[in-house]
Amino acid sequence: MKAARSVFQSLIQLRHECRSAHTSSCINAALQKTGKGWNAMKVSDLLDGNERQVLTVRPNETIGMLARMLQRHRIGVMVVSHDGRTAEGIISERDIAYGLAERRGELHLLPVSALMTRRVITCTPDTRLSDVVGLMRQHHIRHVPVVDGGHLAGIVSIRDVMEYRLNEIERRYKSVQHLASLSD
Template structure:
């Protein structure tokens, strides 16, 4: 199965913020949308970075009184690992696990077309296992 199937299920809407958004503004966006990360973009579909709750929490541990006024671009992860719609879910899981990534933007020709989270991958994996379990149960219960 490919990432495009995950996007068909969850949708392609991606919550984004501008690089100059303050951390306070980003925190509000995260809370309002009940999400763990936003894509930072200056527009045009290109990705400048990803800013997650973890990035903000790690910054809180540093002695800095001005954190809430800091910009998204000052805390974001700028070396963003992306995937494409034709990436397999197995490749996605492997990359997310190896790189310890929880949110991966999906791009086509350098433009953002979606965002996949580890939660989306786990949800898909559980649904697959449930389907296989049901099929095995039906086969055992009604072999003919």
């Protein structure tokens, strides 16, 4: 029992070290509202009641401008969209790094459309979180835009998923700890 407590306490400590205020409040609200387990939790549970602006960049903006936007907002990915409502592509800091290896000095002048991923893997608000993880694994991606009725409704990151899982482990640990204290 001591070894299990040690592992769970380490996980709880990790949760506290890597949480971001917005992501944590979003997941905590979803947990309190739904009380759902991992297999039943939907993307909509994560997004409900939380304004989650999806930052977009136009395909004709330059990579230099994109890099400044990523830095300013402290993010690693942006959805590419002409109108800010539809996903025409997605571009990440990884795309920029790979582009630098190929294009070198001209990179900052290129349009975003030259490096963006055109086949965007998306989910809907009704998609289960466990299915989103499957998409991330299958396609080796860390961000999945949420599309509802053809329009962007949010974005789920691997960090969101990790935060949810750590919250769930902490909640289960506290339940086990409570049961163990009752048997003493």
